[in-house]
Amino acid sequence: MNLEIPDGLGDMLRDFTVAVLRERPQNLFDFAVDYFTRVREAKKKKSVPMYVIVDDDDDACEPDPVAFRPKTSKSNRFARRQSVSAERYDPEADEDEESPVVHPKTDRQRERLTEAVAGILIFRSLEPEQMQEVIDAMFEHSVKAGDDVIRQGDDGDNFYVIESGLYDVCVKNESANDGSQKKVHQFDGKGSFGELALLYNMPRSASVRAVTDGTLWAMDRKSFRCIVLKSACRKRRMYEKLLECVPMLKSLDSYERMGLADALTSKTFEDNQCIIKEADDADGMYFLEKGKVRVTITKDGQEMEVRDCLGEGSYFGEMALVNNQPRSASVYADGTVKVAFLERNCFERLLGPCLDIMKRNIKSYTTSS
Structure with a gap:
């Protein structure tokens, strides 16, 4: 009997496997229920008109009293933001x-x-x-x-x-x-x-x-x-255009890319200012908005440039996050540089579908160097 594999099944199982390997849940069945429930809800919310930058991490997010609702489960979820359904402001x-x-x-x-x-x-x-x-x-x-x-x-x-x-x-x-x-x-x-x-x-x-x-x-x-709101809307549109030009992110759907755009914050560096320092702990990754950067490593006590300057639309800093290791190189601004910064906790939460692509790119970095 010939069985037809439904479209999207492979991608769905891949993403779930990445999530399991990253979070290492003690109870796989409970984790699976929670994971696929969140995926389903995310798909439903693709058209939700939310323009406020919101981090879903409990420690990073100020509780909002207008989001509180009577408790509906044994766990206390009052400190989490709840979805709302009402007329929007556009x-x-x-x-x-x-x-x-x-x-x-x-x-x-x-x-x-x-x-x-x-x-x-x-x-x-x-x-x-x-x-x-x-x-x-x-x-x-x-x-x-x-x-x-x-x-x-x-x-x-x-x-x-x-x-x-x-x-x-x-x-x-x-x-x-x-x-x-x-x-x-x-x-x-x-x-x-x-x-x-x-x-x-x-x-x-x-x-x-x-x-x-x-x-x-x-x-x-x-x-x-x-x-x-207008500022958040303008910034989201700008970052969505930036992210659409990043080949690594082609596997993200529009809703995932929108969530990633909301999590980015702008940083500016002057000429020769250090953006990433070799051997430091990784705090996040960077997407280059304007300008160029140069990448160096220390060999025999001397700092040497190892790659041609990266230009607008490039990204860097992901290697240490994927491998959970200290920074393997330093990155300096070549002139005035503006970057979009993605914090580590947001990286782990939002870029699961891109991890395989990142790992392949990291192998190419290793081979070329």
Whole structure:
């Protein structure tokens, strides 16, 4: 009996095998269920209009109270962002070029605000001049213990960044039917909340109450959309075009490439500045946006150039990540260079389908050198 192998089966099993070898799960069956469930959900979400840069890693991602929902399983997932389904805001369709609101600040206020927003994930993709627009558009908001910053069910008006204070995040207790609330998270002196209600026409799905006196920095809906969303949209389009020119990434589908574009951050290096240092631990890989770089290795105590200059559209730094080894060469900027940087944890999560191609390229590097 002749059996026809379904289209895509080989690629699907290859990707699953790569994931198993990379993550080494203790329970293969549970891992398989979780893996294929995530793949299925990812395929469903190919047209999801999400323009905010979001890292799905728990340690790197600030919890967002508007994403909290009543617990539906034994494990606590409140600190993870949940998907939303509502009317979207489309930055590409928004032709409003009106300048963002500017709230005057003293030098001391700007210093405090700059420090408060430094670790906020949603601002990670912004260029320095756009970060200055963010700082200009935010205004200081002092709260007293017991104040409700946002109430579940209200319309979204502002996005908030915490400078100081303790804040409880609560949702209505659906099972009690008595109007009571239960606490699902607490912010302690840092973090941000409120952005999802600004992205969609949806009410707040959690309440945030000040436990102590504190200080918040707020940005109104219009400024948030104008600065943050349009910037993220422009950067995504630029990076998608860059990634389409990388041969290694041809095996990624459009949704995977879009996710990769969202994870990239820009870095600029001046002439002769070291981008990667030989023998250092690998922190990520690089895609060359503008300029050229030269690659060197140390032999008999002397540093020598081993490859012709890499130009725009090239990538480097992946060897140490694939092999889980220190850097095997140094990379220097040849003139002013702009790169798109992919952190190690994002590399492992997003580039599984490309590992075989990378390994083949690494063999060619070894042979040619």
